[in-house]
Amino acid sequence: MIQRFFILCSGADTNILKDCSKGEQNKYAGIGATVFFTAIMAFIASSYALYTVFDNIYTSIFFGLIWGLLIFNLDRFIVSTIKKRDSFKSELLQASPRILLAVIIAVVISKPLEMKIFEKEINQVLLEQKNELTLANKDQIALQYDPTIANLNQEISNLKTEINTKEAETNALYDTYISEAEGTAGTKLLGKGPVYKEKREKHDAALLELGQLKETNAQKIAGIETQIANLNLEYANTVKDSQPIIDGFDGLMARINALGELAWFPSFFIFLLFLAIETSPIIAKLLAPKGEYDLKLEEEESVLKTWVTQKVEQRKLLLSTDGELNEKVYSDIKSEEELYMYKKKKAEELLKLQANRFHDIQVKSL
Structure with missing residues (x-):
């Protein structure tokens, strides 16, 4: 079986x-x-x-x-x-x-x-490619967020610099009125005279402005830091959402390419x-x-081919013979007078019928 x-x-x-x-x-x-x-x-x-x-x-x-x-x-x-x-x-x-x-x-x-x-070697190649794609994907996504985050960090730096500058100015005014009180600078007079009071007032005003500036800038910095945190979170979510695409990078074409590596x-x-x-x-x-099978198959094909050829030749001969017979028959009929007179009579009848039909149509049209 x-x-x-x-x-x-x-x-x-x-x-x-x-x-x-x-x-x-x-x-x-x-x-x-x-x-x-x-x-x-x-x-x-x-x-x-x-x-x-x-x-x-x-x-x-x-x-x-x-x-x-x-x-x-x-x-x-x-x-x-x-x-x-x-x-x-x-x-x-x-x-x-x-x-x-x-x-x-x-x-x-x-x-x-x-x-x-x-499969194991291909998986290793795919893992390396996925790691490269992950890093490249993070870098590519970061290009969308890094400029904005850098600008926000620069704003924070500018606000802190503004505070530091104001603080330095306030400290300088403090040193000035202390030196005036000690008589080591300014009028060189020891004690708290009019000049000392004037410089003390300037320092106190600057100190008040420094406090207000710190409070204002601290609020601005907190708002900017919130924006940066939101952008970092959005960046992390974008990376997380795109990671399944990279993880699924192990289809047929990827494996064929990995096999080529x-x-x-x-x-x-x-x-x-x-x-x-x-x-x-x-x-x-x-x-x-x-072999024996080939010989027998060749014999059957030869028999079939011979039979088909014979049938074709017979049909050709039959067609030729039939044509010759038809030609002879019609040639003999052509010379018979009775057949001629019969066909002549039928032709006359047909012409009469056609003439009558044409006459009737003309009468109806009048």
Whole structure:
């Protein structure tokens, strides 16, 4: 039963093959087994590749099954259409388009399995790329907020500088009136005279202004710091919202590109392995000598071709003979007087009917 199933997979004519030797049947069963297991590998590979796209196992298995059946049908068609000829060159020429198609199928099958085999290495490459994207994303988002935050920090710095300047002026006035009281500067008179009072009043006024300035600027600084805190929070939320996009950067195209970042040597040999599997039925048919099945198939094709050619020639001969007979019959009829008189009579009747009909139409139109 298994042998019959694999023979069915090979695309061979079971009616012809059942009358062949066991060795011939085993050969085509082996070819069919290769076609079948290649389709199984295609199903597994496509299911994994589609799982990286859909993230749904049932959808991936469904479309993977369709892809596996498609590959199975293609391989079966390729193998079944290669026929043994008397010349190896003609066989190779016949098989060359099929070999090219087999190479394409091998590439399609091998790539998803390569991604699965090198999954850990690909994940490492993707992790590095995600880290780079995260840093680049933060820098890119920061460009939207940094200028505004820098301007706000500069405003805070200006307000603090204004306070420090006013405080320095107040301290200078304090030193001035103290020096005046001590007699070490100004009038050089010891004691609290009129000049001392004047300078003391200036200091007290400046001290009052300093207090008001500190209070006003402190409110401004608090408001600006609130704006900066809000901007930092908005920046953090923007980074947080965009991070899932980066975390999801592990789709099919990303994994294929990551696979390209790895050493090509192992991937190349995996591709060669699948290429050998995919082309093995074709190569086996090309290298195998013409067997019993091929001879019987060629005989049936020859019988069919001869029968069709015979039918075509018979139809041509029948058409030619019928034409000659018709020509002779009508030639004999042409010379008969009775037929002439009969057709003349009918023509006269027809002309009379036409004349009467034309007369009736003219009368009605008047």
